[in-house]
Amino acid sequence: DAGITQSPRHKVTETGTPVTLRCHQTENHRYMYWYRQDPGHGLRLIHYSYGVKDTDKGEVSDGYSVSRSKTEDFLLTLESATSSQTSVYFCATDPGLAVTDTQYFGPGTRLTVL
Amino acid sequence: TQLLEQSPQFLSIQEGENLTVYCNSSSVFSSLQWYRQEPGEGPVLLVTVVTGGEVKKLKRLTFQFGDARKDSSLHITAAQPGDTGLYLCAVTYNQGGKLIFGQGTELSVKP
Numbered sequence: 001d002a003g004i005t006q007s008p009r010h011k012v013t014e015t016g017t018p019v020t021l022r023c024h025q026t027e028n029h030r031y032m033y034w035y036r037q038d039p040g041h042g043l044r045l046i047h048y049s050y051g052v053k054d055t056d057k058g059e060v061s062d063g064y065s066v067s068r069s070k071t072e073d074f075l076l077t078l079e080s081a082t083s084s085q086t087s088v089y090f091c092a093t094d095p096g097l098a099v100t101d102t103q104y105f106g107p108g109t110r111l112t113v114l
Numbered sequence: 115t116q117l118l119e120q121s122p123q124f125l126s127i128q129e130g131e132n133l134t135v136y137c138n139s140s141s142v143f144s145s146l147q148w149y150r151q152e153p154g155e156g157p158v159l160l161v162t163v164v165t166g167g168e169v170k171k172l173k174r175l176t177f178q179f180g181d182a183r184k185d186s187s188l189h190i191t192a193a194q195p196g197d198t199g200l201y202l203c204a205v206t207y208n209q210g211g212k213l214i215f216g217q218g219t220e221l222s223v224k225p
Contacts, residue, residue: 004156033212035215040123040217041217042120042202042215042216042217042218043157043202043204043215044215045212045213048212058212090156090157092156100145100147100162100164100206102147102159102162103147103157103159103213105156105157105158106156107154107155107156108154108155108156
C-alpha cells in the first residue's frame with residue numbers, strides 16, 4: 001500500500017469559515033489528486049497536481065483551491081465553506097508513468113459544513 | 115460530454131449467489147479500471163483493462179472489456195459477505211485524460 005495519510009479525518013465547521021485539508025504521501029509519486037465523494041455521484045475530481053507547484057482544475061473546482069509546495073504534501077482549501085461542500089474528500093496519488101497507473105487512495109476526510 | 119453509468123446502483127443478494135455489475139460509456143474509452151471500496155476507506159484497484167474484448171480473472175471475479183471499448187462488466191461467482199462494498203468503474207477517454215468515475219454499485223452480500 002502507498003503511504004497516504006489525510007488530516008483531519010473528521011471535521012465539523014460552520015458556513016463561511018475557511019478549511020484546509022492535508023494529504024501526505026511517502027511514495028514520491030508525481031501526481032496527486034483531490035476528489036469528493038457524494039451519494040449517487042461516485043468520485044468527482046476537484047483539483048490535481050502533476051508536480052511541485054504545478055496544479056490544474058478538475059470537474060468540480062469552484063470554491064476550492066490547492067497548493068503543493070513539496071512532493072509529499074497536497075493541500076485542499078475551502079476559502080469560505082458552504083453546506084454544499086459537505087462531503088467525504090479523498091486524496092489519491094499515482095506515479096505519473098502511464099495513463100493506466102494505479103491510483104492509490106487515502107482513507108478520506110469526512111467534512112460537515114453546518 | 116462523456117457519460118459513464120453503472121448498473122445496478124444497489125444490489126442485495128444472499129451468500130453463494132452470482133451477480134454481474136455493468137459499466138457503460140457514451141464514448142469510446144482508452145482504458146478502464148475497477149475499484150472496490152469498503153466503508154470508511156478509500157477505493158482499492160482490482161484490475162485495469164486496456165484491450166477491447168479483454169477478459170481478466172481475479173479469483174471469483176471476472177472482468178470483461180467490451181469489443182467496442184464502450185462497456186465493461188464485473189461478474190462475481192458464489193458471492194461471499196466479504197465481497198460487500200462499493201464497486202466503482204473508472205475510465206480514461208484519451209492518453210492524457212484523467213480518470214472519470216462511475217457512480218458506483220453498492221453490493222451487500224448477506225450470510
